Amino acid sequence: MEADELLVLVAGGDQKAFEELYGLVSGPVFGLVRRVVRDPAQSEEVAQEVLLELWRSAARFDPGRGSALSWVLTLAHRRAVDRVRSARAAGEREQREARRAANNPAFDHVAEEVEAGLEREWVRRCLDRLTALQRQSVTLAYYDGYTYREVADRLSLPLGTVKTRMRDGLTQLRKCLGGVA
Numbered sequence: 001m002e003a004d005e006l007l008v009l010v011a012g013g014d015q016k017a018f019e020e021l022y023g024l025v026s027g028p029v030f031g032l033v034r035r036v037v038r039d040p041a042q043s044e045e046v047a048q049e050v051l052l053e054l055w056r057s058a059a060r061f062d063p064g065r066g067s068a069l070s071w072v073l074t075l076a077h078r079r080a081v082d083r084v085r086s087a088r089a090a091g092e093r094e095q096r097e098a099r100r101a102a103n104n105p106a107f108d109h110v111a112e113e114v115e116a117g118l119e120r121e122w123v124r125r126c127l128d129r130l131t132a133l134q135r136q137s138v139t140l141a142y143y144d145g146y147t148y149r150e151v152a153d154r155l156s157l158p159l160g161t162v163k164t165r166m167r168d169g170l171t172q173l174r175k176c177l178g179g180v181a
Contacts, residue, residue, distance in 0.1 A: 003068035011058040018055055025069060026051060029076045036080035046083050050076045126176035134169030137162055 001017075003024050009017035029050050034043040054072055061071050127135055140151045152162040 003072070004063055007058055007061050007068040007071075008063070010055065011061060018058075021054070021068075022051060025054070025072045028069065028073060032073055032076050033080045036077065037083055042083060042087075043080075046080050047076070050079050053079070122177065123173075126173050129176055130169050130172055134165050134172065137165040138169045138173070141166060 001020065003021060006017045006021040006024070010021055026047065030043060030047040033046045033050065034040070037043045037046055050072070053075055057075075061068060065071075127138070130138065136155070137151055140146045140154060141148065146154065148162050148166065149159060151166075152159045155162065
């Protein structure tokens, strides 16, 4: 029997016809897939997928549009190209991830905590060098989140006095912190 006749029988669920069709098309299918995919193991896998698809979708074959062998080889070619594209996309994703990981080294939580603790201690020492009035104004504004006007109201002082204390206190902090602030 010819592949066209066998494929029509396979569409009807004929297992014997599928065995015969398998014998006819498995070699050309594997050869085509092997040329596209290149990797022998991947080629075998894709060829098996194509032959399984052939069993499942034989009813879609239209003899009026071409021969059974060309239809089967079209299925094989499409599946092989899909596999190559998928592998290429996976490789590109891995390369992007590797580049991203190289540009963003792993975050060291312990080092960050130690550094933050040292910075907090440094700021605390510098705050201790301010006068009590300066420290009180700076603390209310920067740690408690009050505006200059709210600090003035809270301390019952004129706004100009608070601004002067803040300016002088921040200048002292900047000098103590080495110009970092």
